[in-house]
Amino acid sequence: MSEIKVPEMGESIVEGTISKWHVKAGDSVNVGDVLAELETDKVNIEISAEQAGVIEQLLRGEGETVAVGETIGQIGSGSGAAPSQPMSPSSDPAAAPAPVAPASTPAAPVAAAEPAPVAAPAATPAAPAASDANAAVFSATPAARKLARERGIDLTQVQAQDPMGRIRQEDIQAHNTAAKAPAAAPTAQAAPAPVAAEPGKPAERRKMSRRRITIAKRLVEAQQTAAMLTTFNEVDMTAILEVRKRRKDAFKEKHDIGLGFMSFFTKAVIGALKAYPLLNAEIQGDEILVKQYYDIGIAVSAKEGLVVPVVREADRLSFAQIEKQIADLAGKARANTLALNDLQGGTFTITNGGVFGSLLSTPILNAPQVGILGMHKIQIRPVAIDDVRMENRPMMYIALSYDHRIVDGAEAVRFLVTVKQLLEDPESLLLEG
Structure with a gap:
């Protein structure tokens, strides 16, 4: 089995967004076939197959942010029977297949310059799938560590929703929202949620691209x-x-x-x-x-x-x-x-x-x-x-x-x-x- 990993893209790029998958679970691929397009802050790159075989599963969906070195899918040599379905951003995290930690971590030079990541909780039953060293490195994504530093959040206090115990950006945001909730409560009525447009008038809400x-x-x-x-x-x-x-x-x-x-x-x-x-x-x-x-x-x-x-x-x-x-x-x-x-x-x-x-x-x-x-x-x-x-x-x-x-x-x-x-x-x- 071969893992589909996010390749290194330069010292200043540590993550990207999957803009498009060109394959789905069960598809047969050859060496060099384009599997996915990744959008980064500066350039778009294509992720190609390093091994011929059958797509067993896609671990991350379109629109999701992924880190350099992260495993986002798997290629097997089987016939592709009963393939797993690709996970979309709206899928239930608890039901999604857990990403496999790679044996080597190209993102290590970036991680070395950052605060040491927090090890996954000992009570997490899925942790044996990876070594202790890899579990420590991938307990928080680079994007999550960066966001935690910017907001002054202690990673040990963040509750991870990932079954592997890995902390993601959304976990940091949820923790930050929960921490500010008591202080924001008295002014909730004074700051209503923004309205896209006046009732009855056409409007379109667009998500900003990473670039x-x-x-x-x-x-x-x-x-x-x-x-x-x-x-x-x-x-x-x-x-x-x-x-x-x-x-x-x-x-x-x-x-x-x-x-x-x-x-x-x-x-x-x-x-x-x-x-x-x-x-x-x-x-x-x-x-x-x-x-x-x-x-x-x-x-x-x-x-x-x-x-x-x-x-x-x-x-x-x-x-x-x-x-x-x-x-x-x-x-x-x-x-x-x-x-x-x-x-x-x-x-x-x-x-x-x-x-x-x-x-x-x-x-x-x-x-x-x-x-x-x-x-x-x-x-x-x-x-x-x-x-x-x-x-x-x-x-x-x-x-x-x-x-x-x-x-x-x-x-x-x-x-x-x-x-x-x-x-x-x-x-x-x-x-x-």
Whole structure:
């Protein structure tokens, strides 16, 4: 018999949500067949069969949160007769098959950095199915331990509903609700439950995806932990548009990729970062880490929300190489096939709200970065050329949000002016970018 386990997905990911099972109990599978899709905070991954056989049982249902290394199903070599039914999130926990603790625990490095988990109660009769060591490790899921730490709850006081004695998130939430019940009772009438909509009016309640929850959390954290300010300027795009008009056909024919705006902006940002390196830094405790490489994050709108894949060592790439990497990463983002490595790191971010028609906006920092450049819609506006002449020019507002804890206002303004000057003189990008 082979166990279906949640694979390791990187140091920063300790759990995920089963978004879809592609098999059911009794199905025959071959090595490499996709069994389930797992949604994490950053990327979606597929869990494949490591052994051919028959699905004996699925221990966790769609929509449930599972930890790295956890057993979520079993594959047997039998004929599949009388298979167990997959457990849904609404199934009775007491009637559900107990998960089998794995012999080795890939999540051990994460668990080692956390408070030691509490061993399963000695009175639990189902405990002999696992060794004492495994019972101790899996007595509380990583998500449950994290929630307990955040709420200051002693795990030894939490009542587990799992027949194996394992503590889950819902056990922590139930314990927390029970502990607050006496204090909340007097104000229960003053705080009625929220109503979805007025009676007779249509409304729809949607569950937030794991990625949307993570995006929301990170954006709030960025605003709460950084002293974020934004400075604005505008760029005359005449020169860049003329270069693109003259070169786009030859560029496309030679490199098999269109000459867009992002390569110009990436080069301009790199030139400005070299002049003002604190915008390419991050705060670590009471120290400033100034990075001497340029991994530029490019914000991409995907179905599940905004993602920021990274163009590595962009200062060493040509215009064509930058355009190709951006196109490749954007395609992966929209196909939901980005790898964790595509999203990790990044020293500075560029976001383009102009593709959606935004004329002006304030971008939010992509922590722990301390700078983000916002591009906007190109719009024809009258511009004073000198004391006498006015011309209609293609203008774009640009915005720089920065962390005022390490970047002074004067430095931020000069950075943005440098970006403007480089964009208005595209030939300088070959030297400075």
